Amino acid sequence: ILNISLILFLFFGVNIFAQEEKLDKYPEPIGGIEAMIKNVVYPASAKETGIQGKVLVKVIIDEKGNVVETEVVESVNADCDKAAMDAIKKTKFTPGIKDSKPVKAEVVIPVMFKLS
Helix, strand or coil, X not given: CCCEEEEECCEEEEECCCCCCCCCEXXXXXXXXXXXXXXXXXXXXXXHHXXXXXXXXXXXXXXXXXXXXXXXXXXXXXXXXXXXXXHHHCCCEECEEEXXXXXXXXXXXXXXXXXX
């Protein structure tokens, strides 16, 4: 039996649309990181071949907290990349906040695939 651990970290504030200053509050997954981890499915092909690593996904989150765009900026392999993007797309976020108003924001979310 393979034990699989998925580790997900959030790095925020990579780029903010139409903002020269930092946000007052960055987007966060509703239900916390655990909610996003539940959406990640370790691809069978990656498990079988022992593929591990970190996928970095650039994500644009709109003013309503919806993921409107994803792009892999650091790849592990096509199946892990797709699994990471799919998990993020299924996640609802709180929007970024600037001057007490929700704003569109770009964040980078690393998703770690690790067999144990």
